[in-house]
Amino acid sequence: MPELDRVKLLAARYRAATDRPYLASALYSLTVVPSTGVPTMGVDRRWRCYVSPAFVDATPVPELAGVWIHEVAHLLRDHHGRADRLSAADQRDRLRVNVAQDCEINDDLLADGLALPAGRLEPRSFGLETGGLFETYLPRLPPLVTCSDCGSGAHGSPADWELPGADGPGGVGTVEAGALRRHTAEAMRSHQRNRGTLPAGWRRWAEQVLEPVVDWRRVLAGAVREAVAWSAGAVDYTYRRSSRRTTALRGVVLPSLRRPLPAVAIVIDTSGSMGEDDLAAALAEVTGVLREVGVGGNRVTVLACDADVRTATRVTSAQQVELAGGGGTDMRVGIRSALALPERPGVVIVLTDGFTPWPDEPASSRIIAALIGADPPAPPSWVEPVRVTDLR
Incomplete structure (x- = not known):
């Protein structure tokens, strides 16, 4: 396996956490796992972040920082848990689900001024309005869409390059993940109160975490x-x-x-x-x-x-x-x-x-x-x- 440039990768995470301090706890909870199987970066349900050494070498630090935030957003928004509630037919097409999830995330990140690699998917890529949830985008996507696999931390289905189950380094359990989500939402609320700037998608997410809506x-x-x-x-x-x-x-x-x-x-x-x-x-x-x-x-x-x-x-x-x-x-x-x-x-x-x-x-x-x-x-x-x- 080519050697992973950890200095560059961790410098990108540091930049992401410094620029968006409300995401720092979540970002530093991710465990880095080098992998030649993952095309870019991806996450599993246990908050392990799989990283391609070749992708790190080819990507500038500002864009790597954006990818860090993109991947942790899948976990904070509980995309895998929400994907588990989709119909069996939707769950079988995991990359289509991943595309809808990327649309939900990337429009917020771009509105926040983050740099993302070329080829990123957003609602406008498919003529859709911004600000939606992936469940609303999914049925409106054209057929046969695909994207880079973000892993089971996004669409819920384990990828070939993921470590099996609880094996391997690090890992965040369900209870700890819930605590991280709430801590991040509280940090966002504090950030908004003090500075007044927070993307609409993150603001909506934080409100739902802190004040969950009961059906x-x-x-x-x-x-x-x-x-x-x-x-x-x-x-x-x-x-x-x-x-x-x-x-x-x-x-x-x-x-x-x-x-x-x-x-x-x-x-x-x-x-x-x-x-x-x-x-x-x-x-x-x-x-x-x-x-x-x-x-x-x-x-x-x-x-x-x-x-x-x-x-x-x-x-x-x-x-x-x-x-x-x-x-x-x-x-x-x-x-x-x-x-x-x-x-x-x-x-x-x-x-x-x-x-x-x-x-x-x-x-x-x-x-x-x-x-x-x-x-x-x-x-x-x-x-x-x-x-x-x-x-x-």
């Missing part, structure tokens, strides 16, 4: 499932289907136990502070969740609550919901009307921006508040809140 749809689905199961927990006897023990008793018909499906009421805040599109989208999401847990339309009542006239009107679709256009909000009216329905609902789901008074005491039914909009106030402790953060 509210999954939270809502879990809350509804739990509430429906709780409400349906009571069992009753029915003679519509006889007990299996009936066959053991001549002339005696035993009833079987049944678990009734609860009724559900959805109370919608139609005050002027609520957006019509958001309401329709939220209602569609909630009714979809109810269908998933087995609660059909005949078990769901939707009440549009108009605080101005202190009424609640039953509707059957999102198209029938009309906004009040102004005035205050008082969801107590809607909740009270829901609980007074001929068949008392076991679960009441309230779609609101949260700026409303609530009943003074808990009801016997489970109450879930789907809070729409930015920074809604917290409901009472006996109301289960679900923050609705986006309705795209």
Whole structure:
């Protein structure tokens, strides 16, 4: 194997860490592994950086510094973990995934003024807009695209030139990798606060690491499932289907136990502070969740609550919901009307921006508040809140 010019390689890493100090901890966590198999530089899942001696000899230090940052960006952005969640068909074409990932990274690096070797791929190479994630670029790439293999630390599939498993020098475990990501995100936030300059892609990444976004749809689905199961927990006897023990008793018909499906009421805040599109989208999401847990339309009542006239009107679709256009909000009216329905609902789901008074005491039914909009106030402790953060 040709001798690796470590002085030049490490000088490039030092330059990268000096110019972007918020990346220093991540850069110095990479273990260098010389390799003639890797075409340029690449990383594995354990933060080992495989380096071609010929590539180091042929590449100026400023460009090597850019490649260092490119490779560590794959690991910081957890590209291999995100690639594991792709479909099996996408995972089989690992270089196509790698191209999409390079597009996600390189537009940020170029916007930050970094020098990268010729032939680098970016969204504009394929007529795509900048600032996207690789998952959005992947289906829009032309067929048969390829690039230099960045290793399993990018696309998730081990390359031929990688050391097997945990063998070999160095290596960063999953827990330590998570700590490095958080430390780097905190350093970016501090850098931005003090100097005010950080590429948009890195800024977005740091915000997601420090304030991870929870999929509210999954939270809502879990809350509804739990509430429906709780409400349906009571069992009753029915003679519509006889007990299996009936066959053991001549002339005696035993009833079987049944678990009734609860009724559900959805109370919608139609005050002027609520957006019509958001309401329709939220209602569609909630009714979809109810269908998933087995609660059909005949078990769901939707009440549009108009605080101005202190009424609640039953509707059957999102198209029938009309906004009040102004005035205050008082969801107590809607909740009270829901609980007074001929068949008392076991679960009441309230779609609101949260700026409303609530009943003074808990009801016997489970109450879930789907809070729409930015920074809604917290409901009472006996109301289960679900923050609705986006309705795209």
